[in-house]
Amino acid sequence: MKLEAKWFCRLTAICVLSNMIGISLYYSQYFINTLIHVAPVKEFSNEYPSHSTDATNWTITLRNMTNTTGKQIKNIYFYNPQFYHVFNDWISGTWGTSKKFEGCPVSECIVTKGKIPIEKIDAIMFKPRDMSYCPPIKPLGQVWIFVEFETPNYYFRTKCFYDLKNKVNWTMTYRRDADFPVAHGYFRRGNKRKYSQKDLDDIFAKKNKTAVVFISHCPTVGKRLQFIKLLQSYGIQVDVFGLCGTKTLKDCGNEDRYKASFNVSGELKPDCFGTVLSQYKFFLSLENSLCMDYTTEKSLHRIMQHPIIPVIRDGSNASIFHPPHSYIHTSNYGSVKELAQHMKMLSANKTAYLDYFQWKQHYHTEDMYKEWNSAFCRICERLHYPEKYRRVYRDIAAWHISPGGKHVCHGPMDLR
Ligand SMILES: *[C@@H]1O[C@H](CO)[C@@H](O)[C@H](O)[C@H]1NC(C)=O
Ligand SMILES: *[C@@H]1O[C@H](CO)[C@@H](O)[C@H](O)[C@H]1NC(C)=O
Ligand SMILES: *[C@@H]1O[C@H](CO)[C@@H](O)[C@H](O)[C@H]1NC(C)=O
Ligand SMILES: *[C@@H]1O[C@H](CO)[C@@H](O)[C@H](O)[C@H]1NC(C)=O
Ligand SMILES: *[C@@H]1O[C@H](CO)[C@@H](O)[C@H](O)[C@H]1NC(C)=O
Ligand SMILES: *[C@@H]1O[C@H](CO)[C@@H](O)[C@H](O)[C@H]1NC(C)=O
Numbered sequence: 269m270k271l272e273a274k275w276f277c278r279l280t281a282i283c284v285l286s287n288m289i290g291i292s293l294y295y296s297q298y299f300i301n302t303l304i305h306v307a308p309v310k311e312f313s314n315e316y317p318s319h320s321t322d323a324t325n326w327t328i329t330l331r332n333m334t335n336t337t338g339k340q341i342k343n344i345y346f347y348n349p350q351f352y353h354v355f356n357d358w359i360s361g362t363w364g365t366s367k368k369f370e371g372c373p374v375s376e377c378i379v380t381k382g383k384i385p386i387e388k389i390d391a392i393m394f395k396p397r398d399m400s401y402c403p404p405i406k407p408l409g410q411v412w413i414f415v416e417f418e419t420p421n422y423y424f425r426t427k428c429f430y431d432l433k434n435k436v437n438w439t440m441t442y443r444r445d446a447d448f449p450v451a452h453g454y455f456r457r458g459n460k461r462k463y464s465q466k467d468l469d470d471i472f473a474k475k476n477k478t479a480v481v482f483i484s485h486c487p488t489v490g491k492r493l494q495f496i497k498l499l500q501s502y503g504i505q506v507d508v509f510g511l512c513g514t515k516t517l518k519d520c521g522n523e524d525r526y527k528a529s530f531n532v533s534g535e536l537k538p539d540c541f542g543t544v545l546s547q548y549k550f551f552l553s554l555e556n557s558l559c560m561d562y563t564t565e566k567s568l569h570r571i572m573q574h575p576i577i578p579v580i581r582d583g584s585n586a587s588i589f590h591p592p593h594s595y596i597h598t599s600n601y602g603s604v605k606e607l608a609q610h611m612k613m614l615s616a617n618k619t620a621y622l623d624y625f626q627w628k629q630h631y632h633t634e635d636m637y638k639e640w641n642s643a644f645c646r647i648c649e650r651l652h653y654p655e656k657y658r659r660v661y662r663d664i665a666a667w668h669i670s671p672g673g674k675h676v677c678h679g680p681m682d683l684r
């Protein structure tokens with residue numbers, strides 16, 4: 269089994285750097301239209317938002333604003349409750365404190381939510397997709413951070429999303445060109461779990477079923493149910509779990525899986541997933557929409573920690589996110605029929621099938637939380653040196669939907 273040199277290359281500092289430069293050049297075309305640079309600003313105004321329809325009734329006092337290093341503490345404020353659930357478990361009761369920044373190069377920051385005088389807020393993090401109205405006032409010097417984990421194909425009908433011209437400074441999304449890119453899992457060099465030949469034999473022996481998928485949102489722009497039907501029509505047996513299928517699993521329902529997605533402590537318990545996945549040869553990682561860089565826990569840590577081959581259907585370039593020969597990507601096949609043939613071949617050829625687990629001898633996967641920690645460290649650092657990181661997105665809706673005039677998503681092209 270040969271792993272591409274290029275992939276290893278990413279791991280050395282020079283290669284990481286040259287890749288970063290490559291990526292910025294690649295994406296620089298997008299910024300030409302959406303990003304402008306502005307002159308420094310100095311002062312806050314002291315006005316409280318005239319309305320706070322989206323703020324909760326939570327009130328919180330900033331418990332300890334003293335500092336030992338002489339640095340002003342920066343207050344990072346979570347504006348709308350609709351996305352607390354994403355961060356709530358990660359923040360886990362440390363609202364109003366600096367706890368999440370311990371170990372950061374610059375740690376003089378706190379995360380807060382609830383009603384707080386606007387002059388105490390240095391940065392607002394918000395998810396306009398869920399907000400009828402934008403925050404009414406942007407005081408000078410305040411930084412606005414756009415947060416979104418979904419693609420623009422979903423529910424971007426709120427007025428606020430389109431009202432944000434020249435307001436958003438930084439972005440935290442699933443896109444690689446975001447200021448703080450956040451994926452749902454990462455591959456790291458170094459194996460935590462090395463399979464012996466016997467392990468591999470046992471793994472293969474248990475797999476008496478072909479493909480499994482968990483779906484609870486049925487109609488999607490990616491038309492994944494249609495894709496499944498087509499795959500079945502070419503003789504691939506697919507068991508569909510979740511609200512859109514016929515199978516259900518205790519403790520592994522949609523809500524359980526959703527909660528566990530953003531639960532730091534939270535693997536699903538009991539590990540229903542692992543037990544089920546061990547019987548199948550393939551996991552269908554079918555995203556709801558087909559968009560640039562949009563790949564989720566369906567093909568990252570959540571699935572890849574188990575011995576199963578993901579069949580990925582999404583709009584990302586999988587070779588950037590995954591080690592070579594660790595996945596099957598539907599776009600690499602001329603048709604669903606060809607894909608089905610390949611899956612049948614692998615099902616019948618143990619050696620060829622198990623070759624897809626060779627990467628596990630060199631890499632392991634990690635959940636997203638280390639990356640979140642690092643993103644918040646970087647946010648804190650930037651807030652202390654804003655002049656180094658000054659930027660404004662001229663039109664965040666355009667950036668999210670069609671940077672450089674090219675839509676980030678495309679419709680299904682394989683349903684023939
Ligand atoms: C918020 O507080 C107001 C007045 O204190 C109360 O009437 C309202 O029910 C509260 N809303 C929620 C969602 O708790
Ligand atoms: C507040 O911070 C100071 C300096 O870091 C520390 O000495 C003190 O114990 C803290 N007080 C509380 C109530 O956390
Ligand atoms: C922290 O230290 C700086 C410099 O001594 C000071 O200006 C600031 O008021 C202190 N307190 C807070 C809450 O940042
Ligand atoms: C597959 O194996 C599982 C146990 O690992 C067993 O419960 C199930 O009945 C088997 N299914 C078929 C179709 O043989
Ligand atoms: C996260 O998982 C732990 C342990 O499984 C559980 O006790 C907790 O309620 C979960 N939190 C959320 C937000 O689901
Ligand atoms: C995907 O990324 C690889 C680099 O990992 C690149 O060589 C390839 O051209 C990209 N493919 C597409 C379709 O952009």
Ligand SMILES: *[C@@H]1O[C@H](CO)[C@@H](O)[C@H](O)[C@H]1NC(C)=O
Pocket residue numbers: 617618619620
């Ligand atoms: C099974 O796959 C291996 C590795 O790809 C290949 O060398 C071998 O010829 C295949 N066996 C059959 C019977 O096709």
Ligand SMILES: *[C@@H]1O[C@H](CO)[C@@H](O)[C@H](O)[C@H]1NC(C)=O
Pocket residue numbers: 306307308309406409410411412434435436437654655657658659660
């Ligand atoms: C943030 O955006 C505002 C304009 O909305 C701008 O004046 C300010 O300089 C920006 N700050 C940073 C740190 O980018």
